[in-house]
Amino acid sequence: MIESWRWFGDTDPVSLLDARQAGAQAIVSALHDMYDGRRWNLKDIEDHRDKISAAGLQWNVCESIPMHNSVKLRSGPYRKYISAWKDSLANLGRAGIKTVCYNFMPVVDWTRTDLHWQLPHQGQALRFDFPEFVAYDVFILERPGAAANYSEAALAAARERLPVLVGDRLVQLENNIIGGLPAREAWFTRTQMRVALSEFADMGADQLRENLFEFLREVVPVAEDFGMQLAIHPDDPPFSLFGLPRIISTADDARRLLAAIPSPANGLTLCCGSYGSRPDNNLPAMAKEFAARIYFTHLRNVTHEADGSFYEADHLGGDTDLIAVVRELLVEEQRRRDAGQTDADIPMRPDHGHLLLDDLNKNRINPGYSCIGRLKGLAELRGVMRTFDWIEAQKSTSTGTASA
Numbered sequence: 001m002i003e004s005w006r007w008f009g010d011t012d013p014v015s016l017l018d019a020r021q022a023g024a025q026a027i028v029s030a031l032h033d034m035y036d037g038r039r040w041n042l043k044d045i046e047d048h049r050d051k052i053s054a055a056g057l058q059w060n061v062c063e064s065i066p067m068h069n070s071v072k073l074r075s076g077p078y079r080k081y082i083s084a085w086k087d088s089l090a091n092l093g094r095a096g097i098k099t100v101c102y103n104f105m106p107v108v109d110w111t112r113t114d115l116h117w118q119l120p121h122q123g124q125a126l127r128f129d130f131p132e133f134v135a136y137d138v139f140i141l142e143r144p145g146a147a148a149n150y151s152e153a154a155l156a157a158a159r160e161r162l163p164v165l166v167g168d169r170l171v172q173l174e175n176n177i178i179g180g181l182p183a184r185e186a187w188f189t190r191t192q193m194r195v196a197l198s199e200f201a202d203m204g205a206d207q208l209r210e211n212l213f214e215f216l217r218e219v220v221p222v223a224e225d226f227g228m229q230l231a232i233h234p235d236d237p238p239f240s241l242f243g244l245p246r247i248i249s250t251a252d253d254a255r256r257l258l259a260a261i262p263s264p265a266n267g268l269t270l271c272c273g274s275y276g277s278r279p280d281n282n283l284p285a286m287a288k289e290f291a292a293r294i295y296f297t298h299l300r301n302v303t304h305e306a307d308g309s310f311y312e313a314d315h316l317g318g319d320t321d322l323i324a325v326v327r328e329l330l331v332e333e334q335r336r337r338d339a340g341q342t343d344a345d346i347p348m349r350p351d352h353g354h355l356l357l358d359d360l361n362k363n364r365i366n367p368g369y370s371c372i373g374r375l376k377g378l379a380e381l382r383g384v385m386r387t388f389d390w391i392e393a394q395k396s397t398s399t400g401t402a403s404a
Contacts, residue, residue, distance in 0.1 A: 001329060001330070001345060001347070001348040001385060002025055002346065002347040002348065003024050003025045003026070003349075003378060003381075003382060004027065004028050004061060004347045005019040005024035005026070005027055005028065005350075005378070006029065006063065006351075006369060007027050007028070007029045007052070008029070008032050008366055009029065009033060012366060012369075013363040013364075013365060013366070014371045014374075016055035016057060018371050019057065020055060020056055020057060022371070022375040022378055023375075023382065024057065024378065025057070025058070026059070026060040026061075027058065028059075028060070028061040028347070029048065029059055029062070029063070030062050030063055030064055030065070030066075031044055031045065031048060035066045036066065037068040037081045037084060037085075038084060039083075039084040039087045039088055040087075041091060042091040042095060045092055045095045046095050049096070049097065059097055060097070061097070061101055061231075061296055062097050062100045062101065063102075063233075063296075064100070064101050064102045065088050065092075065100060067081070067085065067102060067103070067104065068081040069106060069196065069199070071085070071211075072106045072200075072212075073199060073200070073211070074211045074214065082218055082219070085219060086218065086222050089219060089228070090222050090226060092226075093222075093223070093225070093227070093228050094226070098227060098228045099229045099231060099295050099347060100223070100229070100231065101269045102230065102231075102232060103232065103233040103234075103235075103236075104208070104215075104248065105235050105236070105244075105246070106203075106208065106244050107193075107197060107200065107242065108177075108241055110236035110237075110274075111128065111133075111176075111177060111237065112127060112128050112176055112367075113128055113129040113133055113136075113173055113177060114129060114132075114173075114176065115367040115368075119354065123354045123355055123360070123373070124354060124355040124360065125311050125312045125313075125354050125355075126311065126312045126352055127309070127311040128237055128277070128309055129161075129309045130154070130305075130308035130309045131154070131158050131160070131309070132158075132161055132173060133241070134150050134155065134157070134158035135158035135159070135162045135165055136165070136173060136174070136177060138150070138155065138158060139158065139159075139162055140165065140174070141190060141193065141194065143194065143242060143243065144201075145243065146242075146243065149243050154307075154308070178190070197242050197243070197244070200244055200245070201243075203245060205246070205247050207245075212257070213261060216230070216260075216261045216266060217261065220261055220265050220266050223263075223265040223266075224263060224265045228265060229264075229265055229295040229296075230265055230267060230295075231267050231269040231294075231295040231296040232248055232257065232269060233248070233274070234248045234249060234253075234269070234271050234275050235248050235249045235274065236274040237274070237277045237278075237310070238250065238275060238277055238278045239277075239278065250280070250281060251281065251285075251290075254290055258290070264293075266293070268290055268293055268294050268295065268296075269294075269295070269297065269298065270283075270286065270287060270296070270297040270298070270325075271297070271298040271351070272297070272299055272301065272320050272322060273298060273300035273301060273320075273352060274298070276301065276302050276318070276319065276320040277302050277310050279304050283320045283321070283322075283324075284321055284324035284328055287324075287328035287329055287332075288328045291328060291329070291331070292332065292335075294329065294346060295346065296347050297325075297346060297347070297348045298348075299315060299322060299349070299351065299381050300315060300350065300351035300352045300377070301313040301314065301315055301317055301318030301319070302318050302319065303319055304319050312352045312354070314354070314377075314380075315350060315376075315377035315380050316381075322384075323384055326381065326384050326385060326388070329346055329348075330388050333345055333346060334392075348381070350374045350377030350378040350381060351374075351377075352368040352369075353368065353370055353372070353373025353374035353375070353376065354370075354376075355370050355372075355373060356370070356373050356376065357372050358372075359371060359373065
């Protein structure tokens with residue numbers, strides 16, 4: 001696999017040199033200073049690419065071209081934003097960036113309630129506390145009809161949590177849930193959030209899914225023209241937030257997507273932490289089933305809790321057998337090589353590293369994207385990949401010796 005590293009541009013406190021010293025071969029990035037749905041022109045894309053190249057790295061995946069909510073609603077100025085998205089996609093293709101990760105999550109992107117949850121070793125992890133989220137949605141945001149979306153047990157747990165959600169703790173929780181996490185396309189006040197949610201109040205999963213398919217019917221031909229691969233990112237977390245529909249959360253969702261748009265240009269990002277946040281998702285089985293259409297992977301892990309909460313675990317810890325996932329992806333790469341594909345290697349990146357060591361005292365503007373935690377994860381994953389390579393080499397040597 002191509003060992004890659006996410007970089008948020010010149011404002012990222014983790015530099016390209018840091019990424020190179022961590023052993024990364026390539027960079028996953030986007031024009032984050034132009035993240036409002038506008039068209040990305042070729043010159044700006046080439047400048048960003050060349051800056052990465054000058055650091056001795058390659059920009060191999062765009063994550064992501066932002067997607068305006070009107071596209072998901074398929075109303076208002078959506079035609080303007082689809083046109084801009086297609087132009088940006090084409091210009092990325094012209095600049096040689098052939099893989100584009102994107103998502104179709106309405107209103108909110110990836111969501112956590114705690115960005116600095118303390119681990120037993122005093123490092124810090126990202127965490128989604130389900131009772132706190134329910135308490136915010138039902139009793140603080142007071143979304144109309146919110147209580148109907150939760151079980152009595154979930155509402156009872158939320159009521160128990162509510163008394164501590166005051167002062168600075170409430171401010172931080174609200175910022176985490178509806179404020180500015182890395183690569184978010186929108187930031188909301190409480191009032192703005194209610195308005196944004198109301199726009200999707202009458203939309204179910206079937207309609208949102210059809211809107212995604214209609215979008216792909218327009219953009220996939222552009223990707224095909226430039227030999228590109230689209231790789232949709234799953235919902236994070238992969239269940240409804242604020243009553244919003246989620247449509248890329250399970251293996252069945254992935255099957256529907258690939259069947260609806262069968263073009264090889266339409267594929268998946270296997271984000272193991274996102275899919276893995278649902279205990280009913282079997283990641284090794286998904287990696288095996290969808291291998292031929294997996295064009296990008298985020299290798300991270302989570303630990304589930306009984307009440308629906310989860311936190312970001314060590315890359316080789318947690319509840320997903322990440323070693324088995326890596327094995328399936330390496331088998332797929334070999335299948336592609338045997339078939340004569342020139343793009344056999346799948347870009348991967350370690351995702352959502354813990355805050356460790358002196359990173360705890362540094363500028364932390366991008367939660368989950370500290371240097372040392374991701375370096376640790378990349379080193380562990382590299383060890384897994386090298387071990388499998390060694391095993392295969394030993395098999396080949398043994399076979400060759402036996403034949404002689």
